[in-house]
Amino acid sequence: MELQVIDHPLVDHKLTVLRDKNTPSSTFRSLVGELVSLLTYEATRDVAVEPVEIETPVARTTGVRLSEPRPLVVPILRAGLGMLDGMTAMMPTAEVGFLGMRRDEDTLEIETYARRLPDDLSGREVYVLDPMLATGHTLVATIEYLVEHNAKRIVCICLLATPEGIAEIEVQIGDRADVTVVTGAMDLGLNEKSYIVPGLGDAGDRLYGVVD
Template sequence: MELHVVSHPLVEHKLTVLRDKNTPSNTFRELISEIVMLEAYEATRDLLLEDKPIETPVAPMVGKQIAPPRPMIVPILRAGLGMLDGMMKLLPTAEVGFLGMKRDERTLDIITYANRLPDDLTGRHVFLVDPMLATGGTLVAAIHYLAERGAREITCIDVLAAPEGLKRLEQEVNPDVNFKVVVAAVDDHLNEQAYIVPGLGDAGDRLYGVVD
């Protein structure tokens, strides 16, 4: 597993505002999108390119374009939806799939309740987005889900990660899968409720409000 922590003054500043419990939902949503755009700049460095002959107003030349097949962005519902806009702004040619997963708050088991993905992801670079990498259970399950469909190049983009979740990814993800994790920060630990500390609370609730 390759881990990349995005170190940038804008990320530090925006992340501090994002963490603040007094930051309203509309500002929180805007900041998530902005931070993800900064992360995505780093996360997409390994995209394959191909030659593209064009003519500028001055002369012909051979430029570069993203090689097929098109990359795929997969937000994990529901919190991952808050990251989709920022990803699509930077990578507008990508396709989008959806994966519905949630953690049972009592057992901490991962439940898959929805998916909208191609049956065959062979050769696709998949960007898996979810704001929080806490226990790592959701991302491990999601990576396995994608790998079963042939994905072998997976980049996980999270705003925050806990050391426990990163360790679990290293231990449980099939070594045949080439995956990278891009985060804005790695926090200290998980508390007894499996929340990241100091964290930012429940990302889904802060994005969209509490759903009973």
């Protein structure tokens, strides 16, 4: 597994505003999109491309385009949806699939309640969107599912991560898959309720409001 913690003043600035409990949902949503676009720039540095001949107004030249099969973007519902626009703004030709997962607050086990993905991911580069890499259980379950369906390469884009979450992926996945985690910051760790510290609270609630 490869880990990339993006060190950039714009990323740090936007994360600081996101962390502030007084930041309203409308600003929070807008900033998440901007931040994801910055993270996507780094996360797609090794995206597969192929040469293509084009004609400019002046001459013919060789450029590149995204290779087939196209990359697949997979937001983890519901909070991952808030990251989707920022990702597709940078990579509009990518396809989009969905995974619905939630953590049981008592057992901390991951439950999958929705899947909308191709059955065969052979040769596909998959970009997973999940704002918070806390315990790592959700991303491990997601990676396991994608590996079982033959994904070629998996890149997980997270606003925040913890040492505990990274360790969980390393232990559970190891070298069985080509996995990269790209994050805006590595926070201190988890509290007794498995929330990220200092974190930014519940990303889903701050994006969309509290839903009982």
